[in-house]
Amino acid sequence: MASDKAKPCELNQEKYDADDNVKIICLGDSAVGKSKLMERFLMDGFRPQQLSTYALTLYKHTATVDGKTVLVDFWDTAGQERFQSMHASYYHKAHACIMVFDVQRKVTYKNLSTWYTELREFRPEIPCIVVANKIDADIKMTQRSFNFARKFSLPLYFVSAADGTNVVKLFNDAIRLAVSYKHNSRDFMDEVLQELENFDLEQKEEEVPDRVQRGNIESPSPS
Amino acid sequence: MHFLYFFKVYVRMMCTAKKCGIRFQPPAIILIYENEMKGKSRQRIMPVRNFSKFSDCNRAAEQLKNNPRHKNYLEQVSLRQLEKLFSFLRGYLWGQSLAETMEQIQRETTIDPEEDLNKLDDKELAKRKSIMDELFEKNQKKKDDPNFIYDIEVEFPQDEQLQSCGWDTESADEF
Numbered sequence: 456m457a458s459d460k461a462k463p464c465e466l467n468q469e470k471y472d473a474d475d476n477v478k479i480i481c482l483g484d485s486a487v488g489k490s491k492l493m494e495r496f497l498m499d500g501f502r503p504q505q506l507s508t509y510a511l512t513l514y515k516h517t518a519t520v521d522g523k524t525v526l527v528d529f530w531d532t533a534g535q536e537r538f539q540s541m542h543a544s545y546y547h548k549a550h551a552c553i554m555v556f557d558v559q560r561k562v563t564y565k566n567l568s569t570w571y572t573e574l575r576e577f578r579p580e581i582p583c584i585v586v587a588n589k590i591d592a593d594i595k596m597t598q599r600s601f602n603f604a605r606k607f608s609l610p611l612y613f614v615s616a617a618d619g620t621n622v623v624k625l626f627n628d629a630i631r632l633a634v635s636y637k638h639n640s641r642d643f644m645d646e647v648l649q650e651l652e653n654f655d656l657e658q659k660e661e662e663v664p665d666r667v668q669r670g671n672i673e674s675p676s677p678s
Numbered sequence: 679m680h681f682l683y684f685f686k687v688y689v690r691m692m693c694t695a696k697k698c699g700i701r702f703q704p705p706a707i708i709l710i711y712e713n714e715m716k717g718k719s720r721q722r723i724m725p726v727r728n729f730s731k732f733s734d735c736n737r738a739a740e741q742l743k744n745n746p747r748h749k750n751y752l753e754q755v756s757l758r759q760l761e762k763l764f765s766f767l768r769g770y771l772w773g774q775s776l777a778e779t780m781e782q783i784q785r786e787t788t789i790d791p792e793e794d795l796n797k798l799d800d801k802e803l804a805k806r807k808s809i810m811d812e813l814f815e816k817n818q819k820k821k822d823d824p825n826f827i828y829d830i831e832v833e834f835p836q837d838e839q840l841q842s843c844g845w846d847t848e849s850a851d852e853f
């Protein structure tokens with residue numbers, strides 16, 4: 456079992472450092488419709504790569520953002536219990552998150568806070584969209600306010616994987632957010648590194664504080 | 679041969695299912711249908727054979743629906759309706775009261791919105807999903823639909839006046 460748990464880390468995630476690659480993860484309770492949403496967006500064009508042992512499905516997609524081609528990997532997980540065994544690598548290097556609940560089931564809304572807390576532990580800054588799915592089943596829910604999204608200032612999308620309402624918009628916006636997060640965080644980290652170098656040079660004559668040196672080397676690589 | 683073919687068409691055009699029920703003793707599915715030509719209600723009794731309290735209601739329903747002798751009459755009766763009738767029979771064979779069986783059917787065909795589906799095993803989760811599929815399929819807009827639109831955008835503004843979803847707690851730090 457222990458070796459099983461270690462395995463997902465062997466999934467090659469280096470590629471997400473490349474400029475034209477982004478990783479978008481889906482979160483949410485069992486049966487809220489994560490997979491149905493993916494399938495509605497990708498229609499026949501999807502080639503899911505099932506890694507069933509880890510309850511993980513990868514959907515590959517090619518998008519164009521501002522005239523540039525972007526290779527998108529959507530990560531979809533099933534069944535929370537099994538998900539426990541792989542979550543660190545699931546979040547690793549993700550550039551955006553789609554977090555889904557079911558408008559017909561209160562528990563799935565309540566559990567958003569657990570999902571969100573865990574997301575922020577691993578990825579404190581990435582854009583996150585809250586998704587209210589299955590509005591076809593109860594259209595009145597689109598006339599209600601949901602404090603969770605408001606409290607954390609997260610965008611809220613009302614969608615239906617069944618009739619297609621707002622599904623394409625949701626995914627295209629998520630891709631856009633992922634791409635812009637990637638570029639901005641890269642720029643930001645480059646700046647920080649630059650400043651650390653300058654700082655280094657200026658202090659050359661004096662004793663360079665050990666702390667700064669280490670800070671420089673250990674600063675998490677931007678992704 | 680000609681006659682047989684004619685008969686099939688005749689049944690399909692002229693028979694409208696009105697009611698469908700189950701008789702426990704001896705077990706039979708009973709269909710009340712209307713013969714449009716004569717405007718008269720008729721009854722068709724379809725005996726249920728080889729059904730025990732351990733039988734699978736879904737399979738029994740499928741078998742009856744595909745039975746060459748009955749299938750034309752049952753065209754308008756859905757598989758789910760038939761399955762439900764067999765569930766009543768099975769409940770009867772187990773000695774349950776009608777109310778108990780009704781409750782059980784209710785449990786098996788609806789989603790309990792309070793239930794935490796994260797904790798279920800694969801099989802139980804698949805059962806819940808197949809119940810959900812009924813509505814999903816009913817509301818689904820398929821790609822081969824003539825008026826299918828890939829990108830449907832509808833705005834649902836979240837302004838201040840909206841009524842709360844009722845799922846947020848009153849206290850300020852909780853949502």
Ligand SMILES: Nc1nc2c(ncn2[C@@H]2O[C@H](COP(=O)(O)OP(=O)(O)OP(=O)(O)O)[C@@H](O)[C@H]2O)c(=O)[nH]1
Pocket residue numbers: 483484485486487488489490491492532533534535588589590591592614615616617618803807808809810811812813814817
């Ligand atoms: N009415 C309706 N039902 C939906 C919709 N989306 C999904 N469903 C139903 O919900 C069930 C579960 O959807 P999935 O896509 O399998 O859910 P999931 O979030 O991927 O679930 P896990 O992979 O088990 O975590 C489906 O079998 C559908 O019947 C929707 O937009 N409307």
Ligand SMILES: [Mg+2]
Pocket residue numbers: 489490491531532533
């Ligand atoms: Mg799924």
